[in-house]
Amino acid sequence: MNKLTILLLFLVISACKQNSKPVKAEEPAQEEMSESKPQYPDALVKVFDAHGGLGQWKKQRTLSFVLPKSKLEETHTIDLWSRMDKVETEQFTMGFDGSKTWLLDTDETYKGDVVFYHNLMFYFYAMPFVLADDGIVYSETEDLEYEGKSYPGVKIAYQSGVGASSKDEYYIHFDPDTHQMTWLGYTVTYRSGETSDNVRWINYKDWQELNGVVLPKSITWHKYEGRKIMEAASTVTFEDVALSTTPKPNGFYAKPEDGNFTP
Structure with a gap:
């Protein structure tokens, strides 16, 4: 290679270096990380507040109560954060370990459906706060009339696949003066796969305060004909109720060695 060729090659390389600019790799846009907060209807927020507030409820960890049934007393215990639970009687025990339901029933006395029953009374008891769970869709509903008084309300439905009965619907109606919950309407669609227009009605008027939560x-x-509510039919009383910010020990909700998981 002669000197002229070397000189020309040097000039080309120098020009390329002068004209080239460093290319900055394009970085992906940084999205702001913001904690999403569930949006509740204003009316429902007032109901929560009338019962002590969601903030106070979310501080609690363990709930227990006794159902003094005539044939067989039941003690229900629930971890409010994980929703693990346990129902104890003298004849059998059932529960949910966070993944599966189980039953300990050596004498085969329990004839019901564990999957359906293990947390059923908890949901009726922990109203209105369970209506703040994830996966809920809120909408308007007409007022409920009873004995000449009008009770405003909110309709609650569930996103598909949420819970064991995502096609269930609830209607919470509250006192317009105090905003305390007064009526709960609900449908039952468990295992049917079909929606239902048969709304059952429960009256809530007997309250107690525990750790700042009502x-x-x-x-x-109550007996009913559609949205026409008639006389009382049956009452369930909750005794020895305890609410605590302390969780139960690990394993409390686990399936006992002699128990069986349920389908």
Whole structure:
């Protein structure tokens, strides 16, 4: 290679270096990380506040109560954060370990559906706070009339696949003066796969305060014809209710060695 060729090559390389600019790799846009807060209807927020507030409820960890049934007393215990639970009687015990339901029933005395029943009374008892769970869709509903008084309300439905019965619907109606919950309407669609227009009605009027949270002492089912509520039919009383910010020990909700998981 002669000197002229080397000189020309040097000039080309120098020009390229002078004209080239460093290319900055394009970085992906940084999205702001903001904690999403559930949006509740204003009316429902007032109901929560009338019962002590969601903030106070979310501080609690363990709830327990006794159902003094005539044939077999039941003690229900629930971890409010994980929703693990346990129902104890003298004849059998059932529960949910966070993944599966289980039953300990050596004498095979329990004839019901564990999957359906293990947390059923908890949901009726922990109203209105369970209506703040994830996966809920809120909408308007007409007022409920009873004995000449009008009770405003909110309709609650669930996103598909949420819970064991995502096609269930709830209607919470509250006193317009105090905003305390007064009526709960609900449908039952468990295992049917079909929606239902048969709305059952429960009256909530007997309350107690525990750790700053207002929860029921008893609830009363009423006879009904559609949205026309008639006389009381049956009452369930909750005894020895305890609410605590302390969780139960690890394993409390686990399936016992002699128990069986349920389908």
